[in-house]
Amino acid sequence: MTSPLLARRRRWPWGGTTAVGMLLALAVLGPILAPFDPLATGDPLADALVSPGSRFLLGSDDLGRDLLSRLLHGVRLSLGIGLAAAALSVGVGAIVGALAGFRGRWTDAILMRGVDFLLAFPRLVLLLGAVAFLDRSLPLIVAILGLTGWMGTARLVRAQVMSLRHREFVDAGRALGLGDARLLLRHVLPNCAGVLLVSATLSVGSSMLLEASLSFLGLGVPAPTPSIGSMLAEGRSFLASAPWISTFPGLMIALAVMAFHGLGEGLRRSFDPGSSR
């Protein structure tokens, strides 16, 4: 009997950890590093659509705003939304999955049919529907991203809890007079820490991507707040003349999502004894 947290772990995925760490550092330090105010527009003749160089490191957009400064602020926002949405979705997923797996029978049947039902909707359509009918704001974006993304986590946690439920330490806890709530929260769920961590990491990446999609479609965080998705969209009309406006935000989001998925995948491998390489 060994601890899944301590003994089963293989190699810690340092590559993914480093990449995510750098991303976080960039998001935290971004506003300090940014050379200009991301919202300050420049002279339409002298400052607009300047190519990357010594004045604007990554160039400027059609309104003469410094792209690097906007990108640094944008990453901070995207990452914040991604983390908050992931926390929400993993929280909801853990609660639903744990209840279904631990109680079994009717609770399980009802909750899991609900999950199947939600999974049958395409997520982006759900998001678009919600955004179209409600007032757009930062908390709303986080809420709908989180509340449409918890089903996968719920399934994973349910499977894990079902296998833990019949372990002897749970029976022993019962024999000591511990109640269901205590057994579930204090004894079973901590044993799911690996699953939750992997799930949360992957969820940050996909939430960031979805937020970018929403902003690209003009349904994300309202302008002029710099968001990677809206920057991508703004550069679309200048793809031929000023390709840098779309290219750098595109690279940024791709790298960010890759970092989180890389970390998540690495964590999954190091927690899951069944998979190799």
Added chain:
Amino acid sequence: MTNRGEPLLRVEDLRIRFDGSDVVSGASFELGPGEVLGLVGESGCGKSLTALAILQLVPPPGSVAGGKVIFSGVDLLALPEREMRRRRGAEIAMVFQEPGASLNPVLSVGSQVAEVFTVHRGFSRRAAMREAVALLERVGIPDAAARAGDAPHRLSGGQRQRAAIAMAIAGRPRLLLADEPTTALDVTVQAQILELLRRLREETGMAVVLITHNLGVVAEMADRVAVMYAGKVVENAAVRDLFRRPLHPYTQGLFASLPDLRDPDKALLPIPGVVPRPDAMPSGCRFRDRCPLAGEICAEEPLLLARGPGHAVACHKVES
């Protein structure tokens, strides 16, 4: 049976059913406060299930199909789950066979012992931890203060079993159910754990049901013995009586299959045949297919009858 007034625990004609067949069918025994009862029998005879039934924890699809479990005057089988839960760990506790399987792999040993203090005795978290360390010390874990913070897998098998015992006695139960507590341990460690159990029983005055298939362990520890065969108690006697004069043919068979140190050349006599499957039990005496004495009368179910002072046997062929 020795006269000590009201017994602490009385199990009466307990029946446990799995998938339509009675796996335990008529287990009856009792024990007084502070007594140690050895519950002996082959694996699969229903010893562990009997212990789980006392706690109302028979795992599904099994269920208690009849009988009574009277614990200090209350029929536990009639209690609602809430009431029963309050008694588990506080009045009746259990130690399991696999050392450490009863410990949660991701929580520290100390916090798991402390949990019993917070749940059953209302200690604050800090006080509970202090008590837990003291208790770990008392069950013989060296450097308990440091070990209390360790995950279970850092402890040896014997230490894990000590920790599990600490958890079980933390609620000051009056009855401890010990299900093969030493079977999975090294021989030297077995002796230490038995010694620990004996010491704790003397210090706390709790009664113990010691489930084992090892007659040596029974001789060491028990005051009384109940021998189970195929879900029934077939003989019940004070430990000295049983070892001196086993009456049931099955009990006699158990002793004949043990090596004798005084007579190393003695041939070991295994009991012929195997335990019948629960869905293919013979009618009447469940031992009759393997019994050298079996006769026609054995097709009728034998009752557990007194054959001497404090010595009851369920067999038609025993002369009083």
